[in-house]
Each structure stands twice: as C-alpha cells, then as structure tokens.
Amino acid sequence: MEGIDMQYIRGIESYSCGERSAVTLGKFDGLHRGHQKLVERVREYAKTEGVRSIVCAFDMLPLRERMHMPGKVLMTKEERADHLEGKVDFLVDCPFTEKFSEMEAEDFIRDILADTFHASYVVVGTDFHFGHGKKGDVRMLEKYQEEYGYHLEVIEKERYGERVISSSYIREALKEGDMSLAETLLGYPYSVTGIVEHGKQLGRTLGFPTINVAPPQEKLLPPNGVYLGQICMDGIWYNAIGNVGVKPTVTDSGRMLVESYLIGYSGDAYGKETKIRIRHFCRPEKKFADVQDMKNQVNADIAHAEAFFAEKAGYPE
Numbered sequence: 001m002e003g004i005d006m007q008y009i010r011g012i013e014s015y016s017c018g019e020r021s022a023v024t025l026g027k028f029d030g031l032h033r034g035h036q037k038l039v040e041r042v043r044e045y046a047k048t049e050g051v052r053s054i055v056c057a058f059d060m061l062p063l064r065e066r067m068h069m070p071g072k073v074l075m076t077k078e079e080r081a082d083h084l085e086g087k088v089d090f091l092v093d094c095p096f097t098e099k100f101s102e103m104e105a106e107d108f109i110r111d112i113l114a115d116t117f118h119a120s121y122v123v124v125g126t127d128f129h130f131g132h133g134k135k136g137d138v139r140m141l142e143k144y145q146e147e148y149g150y151h152l153e154v155i156e157k158e159r160y161g162e163r164v165i166s167s168s169y170i171r172e173a174l175k176e177g178d179m180s181l182a183e184t185l186l187g188y189p190y191s192v193t194g195i196v197e198h199g200k201q202l203g204r205t206l207g208f209p210t211i212n213v214a215p216p217q218e219k220l221l222p223p224n225g226v227y228l229g230q231i232c233m234d235g236i237w238y239n240a241i242g243n244v245g246v247k248p249t250v251t252d253s254g255r256m257l258v259e260s261y262l263i264g265y266s267g268d269a270y271g272k273e274t275k276i277r278i279r280h281f282c283r284p285e286k287k288f289a290d291v292q293d294m295k296n297q298v299n300a301d302i303a304h305a306e307a308f309f310a311e312k313a314g315y316p317e
C-alpha cells in the first residue's frame with residue numbers, strides 16, 4: 001500500500017478539513033482508466049502544491065431507489081475505498097439525496113467546492129455536469145474560477161479505439177461476458193470480493209472441492225457461466241476456474257454464487273475474505289440431466305483450466 005492514510009467520509013456535511021485541496025468529482029463507478037487520469041492529476045497537485053487530494057464520489061443509489069430503478073454497480077463503496085486507499089487523502093462519498101439533487105449548480109460551487117472543500121484545484125472530464133437539472137458544466141466552473149480562487153483543469157476523455165471509456169461502456173462489456181474488454185477499459189481485472197461460505201459440500205464428494213462466495217447484492221455480474229480467473233487466499237493468488245450462477249443442476253434456490261475450484265490450493269477457506277478476478281468466459285452455466293453428467297463436464301472444465309494456465313505460465317500478472 002502506498003503512503004497516504006486515506007480518510008473515508010460519508011456525506012459532504014461530514015467533511016471538515018480546513019486545508020486547501022485539489023478535488024475531482026463524479027460517480028466514479030469502476031474507477032476506470034478515464035477516472036484514473038483525474039485521480040492522478042489531484043495526486044500530482046497534492047504532491048507539487050502541498051494541498052489535500054479529494055475524490056468526491058456521487059452515490060446514485062438513493063436516486064435509483066427514488067425512481068424504483070435498482071440497477072447494479074461495477075464497484076461497491078468498499079471496493080472504491082480499497083482502490084483509493086494509499087492514493088488520496090479523502091474519499092468523500094456523497095449520497096445523491098433529493099435535497100442534494102435540488103441544489104443549484106452555482107450554490108454547489110460556492111457551498112461545496114469553495115466553502116467546504118476549500119478547493120484550489122478542480123479536476124473534471126470535459127462532459128462533467130452537476131447541480132439541479134445538470135445545469136452546471138465546465139463553462140460554469142471556468143467562469144467562477146477567479147471569484148472563488150480555484151484553478152480548473154479539464155481532462156480530455158480517455159478513449160479505447162474510437163470510443164470514449166465510460167462506466168456504461170464497461171457495463172455493456174460485462175453484460176456480453178467480454179471480460180477481456182472490461183479489463184482493458186478498467187485497467188485492472190474485474191473482481192468480486194466476499195466471504196467464503198459453506199456450500200452443500202457436494203463438490204468435495206464429487207472430486208472437486210470448491211469455495212463458494214456470495215457476491216454483494218448490488219454488484220453487477222457477467223452472464224451466468226464458467227470463467228477462468230484468479231483468487232486471492234491468505235495473500236496468495238491462485239489460478240482458478242469457477243461458475244458464476246445458481247447451480248441449476250443441484251438446487252432451485254436461485255441464489256447467486258461465485259463457486260470456484262482453485263488450482264493447487266488445499267487449505268480450509270471457510271469464513272475467510274477472498275477476492276476473485278473474473279477474467280475469461282469459457283461456457284454458459286447449464287442445467288445437467290444428472291449430477292454424473294455435471295461431474296464429467298466440471299472435470300473437463302478443470303482439465304481445460306489446468307492446460308490453459310500451464311501454457312500461460314504466470315498469466316496474467
């Protein structure tokens with residue numbers, strides 16, 4: 001972990017640091033390669049100008065709940081905090097409440113950027129919008145620079161080929177099961193974090209012990225299916241093959257689990273927190289006619305994974 005001890009703050013009203021800052025703002029779902037450019041700039045300002053670095057992340061969940069549009073996220077709040085730990089001074093998590101959504105853009109600049117964050121530097125992408133009715137934009141931010149004593153830096157949108165990188169683009173890639181594209185756009189492998197729980201322990205009797213992890217309810221997952229990836233257990237990364245889905249052959253509970261077979265692992269994982277990188281789609285999840293059919297297929301899946309990883313020694317660091 002890098003040097004800075006990041007403070008996580010829930011709600012802008014709880015922010016009370018009186019020092020000058022460099023701040024970047026947005027939803028930051030996924031902290032993709034475009035977002036990372038902005039974070040890098042506030043880090044640089046912090047280093048060269050001696051100000052505090054702030055990522056202010058709008059949490060859209062309250063809005064989605066109000067509109068009865070639940071939706072899923074690329075990144076939980078904990079994952080976002082994890083990614084930024086050691087990198088910035090403050091992660092301010094800002095729930096998009098009704099009151100907040102009604103705030104006029106000019107008031108946001110005065111009350112939040114100037115009076116709360118004491119911003120000396122504001123870093124946003126070209127299409128950043130804010131304030132009631134999304135009336136605030138980079139032109140407005142530019143206009144108020146002198147009055148409120150900050151310098152605005154507008155970052156060109158990072159692209160992949162012809163297309164601008166965005167959280168929506170990554171959601172599309174995930175929905176297609178295109179893990180390699182999602183990884184390219186994010187700049188890191190798509191992952192799920194959770195606690196290892198007890199399964200039916202059938203895997204062990206079938207000859208392939210597995211670990212079961214329930215993904216966070218709000219986390220967006222790729223289509224149900226079998227994926228190659230890696231799992232971090234006790235600080236060590238293991239190559240793995242796993243099923244994202246509901247195991248229709250053995251249960252009709254409909255409960256989503258990420259169930260994985262770790263190559264070369266034989267410890268007791270129950271109750272441990274683990275991180276699972278989902279990196280390559282192999283096949284869709286299937287309801288087999290019986291458990292023996294499924295066992296044959298899973299054994300073939302595992303053989304495929306072992307051959308794949310043996311060929312790509314060290315894949316993918």
Ligand SMILES: Cc1cc2nc3c(=O)[nH]c(=O)nc-3n(C[C@H](O)[C@H](O)[C@H](O)COP(=O)(O)O)c2cc1C
Nearest residue numbers: 199200201202203241243247248249250285286301
């Ligand atoms: C690589 C792999 C692929 C799997 N594919 C499927 C599948 O296509 N359909 C299915 O119903 N279950 C699938 N499973 C889940 C099995 O049903 C499960 O491993 C077995 O029932 C043991 O479950 P337990 O951990 O609850 O004992 C797969 C598991 C693994 C590790």
Ligand SMILES: Nc1ncnc2c1ncn2[C@@H]1O[C@H](COP(=O)(O)OP(=O)(O)OP(=O)(O)O)[C@@H](O)[C@H]1O
Nearest residue numbers: 026027028029034124125128157158165166167168
């Ligand atoms: N590709 C990019 N390159 C540089 N900056 C970006 C890029 N995408 C977003 N930003 C900037 O990062 C901040 C946060 O963006 P935000 O997460 O709100 O949008 P997004 O990634 O485009 O997601 P969505 O698809 O949900 O709109 C904003 O200032 C935005 O302009």
